[in-house]
Amino acid sequence: MTRALALCLTLVSVGSCKKSDEGGGAKPGEKPAEKTIQVGLVTDVGGRGDESFNDAALRGLELWAAGSKLVDGKYVPAEKRDLEASIPADLASMVTRLPVKPMVLQSKAQEDYQPNLQLLVDKGCDLTVGVGFMLENAVEAAAKEYPKARFLLIDSPILDANGNPQSLPNVRTMVFREHEGSFLVGALAGLLAKEKVGFVGGMEIPLIKKFEAGFRAGVKTTNPKAEVLVSYTGSFDKVAAGKQVGQDFMAKGVEIVFQAAGSDGLGVIQAVKEARAAGKNVYAIGVDSDQYRVAPDVILTSMVKRVDLAVYFAAKDLVNGNFIAADGDLGLKENGVAYAPIRLAVPGKDAAVAKVEALRKLIVDGKLRVPANLGDLEAFTPPAL
Amino acid sequence: MLQLVDALLSSTLDAAPALVFAALGAVLSERAGVVNVGVEGMMRAGAFVAAVAALVMPTPLGVVLGMLAGAALAALHAWLCIRFRADQVVSGMAINLVMLALGTFLLEARFSPNGTPSIEQLTRWGSGVPVLGGHTALTWLALAAPFALHAVIQRTRFGLRLRAAGEKPQAVAAMGVSVSRLRFVAVTCGGLLAGLGGASLSVATLDRFEHNMPAGLGFMAVAAMVFGRWTPLGAAAAAAFFAFGNALRIGLTSSAPQVLEVIPQGVLLALPYLLTLLLLAGQKRGAGKAPAALGTPYDPELR
Numbered sequence: 088m089t090r091a092l093a094l095c096l097t098l099v100s101v102g103s104c105k106k107s108d109e110g111g112g113a114k115p116g117e118k119p120a121e122k123t124i125q126v127g128l129v130t131d132v133g134g135r136g137d138e139s140f141n142d143a144a145l146r147g148l149e150l151w152a153a154g155s156k157l158v159d160g161k162y163v164p165a166e167k168r169d170l171e172a173s174i175p176a177d178l179a180s181m182v183t184r185l186p187v188k189p190m191v192l193q194s195k196a197q198e199d200y201q202p203n204l205q206l207l208v209d210k211g212c213d214l215t216v217g218v219g220f221m222l223e224n225a226v227e228a229a230a231k232e233y234p235k236a237r238f239l240l241i242d243s244p245i246l247d248a249n250g251n252p253q254s255l256p257n258v259r260t261m262v263f264r265e266h267e268g269s270f271l272v273g274a275l276a277g278l279l280a281k282e283k284v285g286f287v288g289g290m291e292i293p294l295i296k297k298f299e300a301g302f303r304a305g306v307k308t309t310n311p312k313a314e315v316l317v318s319y320t321g322s323f324d325k326v327a328a329g330k331q332v333g334q335d336f337m338a339k340g341v342e343i344v345f346q347a348a349g350s351d352g353l354g355v356i357q358a359v360k361e362a363r364a365a366g367k368n369v370y371a372i373g374v375d376s377d378q379y380r381v382a383p384d385v386i387l388t389s390m391v392k393r394v395d396l397a398v399y400f401a402a403k404d405l406v407n408g409n410f411i412a413a414d415g416d417l418g419l420k421e422n423g424v425a426y427a428p429i430r431l432a433v434p435g436k437d438a439a440v441a442k443v444e445a446l447r448k449l450i451v452d453g454k455l456r457v458p459a460n461l462g463d464l465e466a467f468t469p470p471a472l
Numbered sequence: 473m474l475q476l477v478d479a480l481l482s483s484t485l486d487a488a489p490a491l492v493f494a495a496l497g498a499v500l501s502e503r504a505g506v507v508n509v510g511v512e513g514m515m516r517a518g519a520f521v522a523a524v525a526a527l528v529m530p531t532p533l534g535v536v537l538g539m540l541a542g543a544a545l546a547a548l549h550a551w552l553c554i555r556f557r558a559d560q561v562v563s564g565m566a567i568n569l570v571m572l573a574l575g576t577f578l579l580e581a582r583f584s585p586n587g588t589p590s591i592e593q594l595t596r597w598g599s600g601v602p603v604l605g606g607h608t609a610l611t612w613l614a615l616a617a618p619f620a621l622h623a624v625i626q627r628t629r630f631g632l633r634l635r636a637a638g639e640k641p642q643a644v645a646a647m648g649v650s651v652s653r654l655r656f657v658a659v660t661c662g663g664l665l666a667g668l669g670g671a672s673l674s675v676a677t678l679d680r681f682e683h684n685m686p687a688g689l690g691f692m693a694v695a696a697m698v699f700g701r702w703t704p705l706g707a708a709a710a711a712a713f714f715a716f717g718n719a720l721r722i723g724l725t726s727s728a729p730q731v732l733e734v735i736p737q738g739v740l741l742a743l744p745y746l747l748t749l750l751l752l753a754g755q756k757r758g759a760g761k762a763p764a765a766l767g768t769p770y771d772p773e774l775r
Binding site: 133134137138139316319321322328330331334335336337339350353354357381 | 689
């Protein structure tokens, strides 16, 4: 009985995967005009429309690489205007259309990851992208099962049983040097704030410590006297806890707060928003994607991770025949992390941006190494401005 | 210094309502003899419905609809537990699971997976007044509600019967009062309060429904109820204590990070749960224990 049920469920899940295949795949009998390369992508449970990680990955593949957008389950060519508007100015010269055909499967549950990856490989995808560290196990399993297929894993290396990074011959992994982007928003905060800035992290894990180390190094560089308040909420899903941290910071006179705390971060932003409504001159800095829409009057900038670019680069390398399975990272130099445009008219903005840009150049040229953990932060000597 | 105390209390008053209302809802239900671990799911329903309703109508009206959503779920819980004598814990957990999935599903189908668009928050009154100012009406309601519920439970005929239904339902039946109806009313009103707690998350704490809400606050409310020995005043005090403890921990660790070298953050985060466990372990027979008939479906054949 249980076995029959399990079989049924498997069949159903495979069937539903096929249904959710969105307009990809060559129709039988249709002759490809030129050699198009199929690139598959599996989202994590956040899925299409999360305005963050998954949407960025989809943008890199569907819009930038294939120049198409999804309308009613079918791909149609995207309008030039949309395409141009979606590419940040600093990347405009890098992004050109590629002869690729996207094939996207959304994951509704963690159990979908591996079947989705396998389905895309079976459908003949030359490259299959797994979006987010949650797909690490699934990509590892699929890559071992299909040694001839190629994979891209975003935001995590492949880990062995002991949690140490390992390399697989057919998987490219791409992580981000978040500390470099955090350094720049820290420098900006230091320039615009007088005495106090704050950092709110979610869980106290090495990934989030990277943000903290970079941010504090940035503040130390531009405003060594400024006090940096640091707090970890211990979670990524508790808005109320984040808000209490934000309120604490506001009460202690923090002028600009940078949050890397998932949903808790929304609570932090809310606290800043309420403090601003009550007449305080305070700002928040967003994370991962450009969060200005969350609170347009308090989001100074955001520390953006360019997941779209990581996906686009992989597709481009594949088209050009130089896809290498390797563990890579993207930082300021590769435009893989950046700070979002500053839309608010803050006093002293132009001078501050000029200084931040100078720092960015130092890092890009390799003249400045940003600390990636708190140990390195101790030893960090700020460059002369 | 005074300013910091002000901030601490103000933050407590801002965070506490969700927990206070939910804990009161749990008290109401359990004093009538029906276990309610479905508070989490009822809060989620309240938060979601209030935010979605507030997109198209004034926010206070959205809050009312959120309360009704919580009450509807509670009515389902009561129906299963009273009419069909279902296991009360299982029914409550089922409500939590269904709401977790249903909330996510509706959110994705109608809005984005992250949350609803932002809505008009409830108005904040009297900003500038220390401690009590700058909060929504829900904060003040949360200050008054425990006393009101205490009066209802301890001082009215309905309250007496309600307590009796939780302690010795046969006595209530012998008086010619319907145990089923009493319990049904109590559980449903409890859901109304849990829905209000959830709504206060999405219209006062934040200005939208966020996909993780209420992120365990419902279980925290059940812990507050146990900590408060199933009394409205005790449960509300415990809820306020949890919110205050959080604010204190945050304030202390951001001002003096050295504290964390002595006591790890994880221990501090687990403190409310540890305290509740300790209290349960040390519970004596006699005053302040759980209602005697809690969790047992009423059987008129039994004496």
